[in-house]
Amino acid sequence: MHETLRFVGKVVEGTISRTADRWFLSITVEIPDRHSVRRENQAVVGVDVGASALATLSTGEKVVGPKAYAATLKKLRHVSQHFSRQMEAAKVRAGLKPGEPIPKGMRIPRSETMRKTQRRIARLHARIANIRANTLHQLTTDLVERFDVIAIEDLNVAGMLKNHPLARSIAFGAFRRQLEYKAAQRGKMVVVVSRWYPSSKTCSSCGYKLPKMPLAMREWTCPECHTRHDRDVNAAINLRRVAESSVRGSSPVPA
Helix, strand or coil, X not given: CCCCCCCCCEEEEEEEEEECCEEEEEEEXXXXXXXXXXXXXXXXXXEECCCCCCXXXXXXXXXXXXXXXXXXXXXXXXXXXXXXXXXXXXHHHCCCCCCCCCCCCCCCCCCHHHHHHHHHHHHHHHHHHHHHHHHHHHHXXXXXXXXXXXXXXXXXXXXXXXXXXXXXXXXXXXXHHHHHHHHHHHCCEEEEECCCCCCCCECCCCCCECCCCCCCCCEEECCCCCCEEEHHHHHHHHHHHHHHHHHHCCCCCCC
């Protein structure tokens, strides 16, 4: 290997892996623990993870997904449709009728053109995974470097995965895992709020709680104090207040 390692320490092992048609060498290096200094005046933030924006902070900031992610998804759909047409043509050449399912145990001969399309699909899947991972790493690193206490909601990941458009937009499991281990490394705190806490439909100004709030309602006006709310910013502010209560030692989730 000709590249100089970016970390000084003991090289423990190396792992060779393949993703799509590319090979990678992952090197594990044992380095000393970094000692983090915690500030006395804690900076607290609430983070609402959603579908319209990747994350909304209680500061009003919104982190949207990268444009390259949407562009690559569009390209993947196009290439996948192209491969489906190639497969239908190969089935006809093999003696099957158009649209007929492939019988169990039957192998459809694949041309070199089809194999090239498959390799292209694999590369696009790998690119999508890399874009998503890079975006999450940048977001979680930024949060733990800027704030001492971070509040997030314990979302129903299994339920989200059943909704495919929502599942594609949200990678909450990876987001929470990265946030927790990076916070632990830096001596920061992650407060996980119960999924049953009505963060979106509770007015962050006066505490009024809406009886119902459909997912399509992105903005709303409080009937009590007439404050106009952005749904995600309002939820993030409420999450921040739960974290502040937890730090002070009071009940983290108000009844």
